[in-house]
Amino acid sequence: MNKKVKKIFQSNEPYIFLIIILLGIVVQIRSGQFFTTNNIVDLLSAMIVPGLFAIAEFMALIAGGIDVSFPALASLSAYATTKFLLDKNYEGNVLLAFVIAIAIGAVLGAFNGYFIGYLNLNAMIVTLGSASIFQGIMQGTLRANQLSVIPPGMKSFGTAAFLTATNKANGLTSILPYTFIILVLVCAVMHFVLHYTIFGRGIYAIGGNPQSAHTAGFNVKRTKFIMYIIIGMIASASGICRVCMMQQMHPTNMLGMEMNIIAGVVLGGVALTGGAGTLTGCILGTFLIILVQNSMILLGIPTTWSDVFVGLVIVIGVSLTAWQSTRTSKSKKKAVKEGA
DSSP states (O other): OHHHHHHHTTSSHHHHHHHHHHHHHHHHHHHSOTTSHHHHHHHHHHHHHHHHHHHHHHHHHHTTOOOSOHHHHHHHHHHHHHHHHHHTTOOSOTHHHHHHHHHHHHHHHHHHHIIIIISOOOHHHHHHHHHHHHHHIIIIISOOOOBSOOOHHHHHHHHOEEEEEEOTTTOOEEEEETHHHHHHHHHHHHHHHHHHSHHHHHHHHHHHOHHHHHHTTOOHHHHHHHHHHHHHHHHHHHHHHHHHHHTSBOTTTTTTOHHHHHHHHHHTTOOTTSSOOOHHHHHHHHHHHHHHHHHHHHTTOOGGGHHHHHHHHHHHHHHHHHHHHHHHHHHHHHHHHHHO
16 A cells, blocks of 8 residues: 555656645635636636647657647648638538548648658657748748638537536636537547557657667557657647637637647656656646646736746746656665665
8 A cells, every 4th residue: 555655656646736736725815716616617618728739749748759839730720721611601510620620630740740750850850840831831821810700610619618607706607618528538538549559558668768669569650650640630629629719710829839838748747758657647737837827817916927937837847757757766776776
């Protein structure tokens, strides 16, 4: 039993969860609004797009790579899809929008995957370059501008309430859109893939040591290629979710999200060197970033301080991760010595 408890506290998840609870209590004491139902619903709603992005980035980091192109990829696929459906006067449901965007995302993800997987180029350099290419296509070739009107199916999907909560104190009402179900489904599917399939085990193995993974029988190049296709598909789905929720398509409002997303994933205990980390930690770390930003609004702190507080949380979280890694490493060395 003691070993199990010790193993649990060697990971970041319990500490991140504790920080979330403590921060919630502090905000509740100061504002009296944190544990209201509409604030919880607002937090869950704010988590949808960052959560999907985080799952995509989690895969890249686990495999020992990185992806900084997903906001540009999501923007391009969502804009191209929305513009195409508007031009065709499409009035059907949202399903076609997801199908088209995910197909575009798969192609764009394959672009990253080919250079990173088959040509073995540095993931940071490739995705930095592809981010610029995707932005260039969107703003240059497609001449993207704000679309204040979106297809009816997308509009109704974004406003349909999966859950509605009203604050009795001030009468404010918040809705949790059906896009939240997409986050839950993607999270569940990726948990299954990463833990119960050969492909998922291959991602972890490649992040730990690509040579050893190859020796063990994993096709490293193909696994990376397919992984970046999946990343592109998830990012594109999140782009459509964003458009539906905002009721408009702004070509640049997702750009720049990559740093906070990567920070949240790393904060959750995912190793930048790859091969270690859990989806639970990824979601908790991302939620903590969202929570800090939301709490500043409740406490009346100017949003100009947002980057400062988020930066502090990141530094503390990454330091905690490094400390945990050092402890784990020392424990393993001690166990080896005792065994000898």
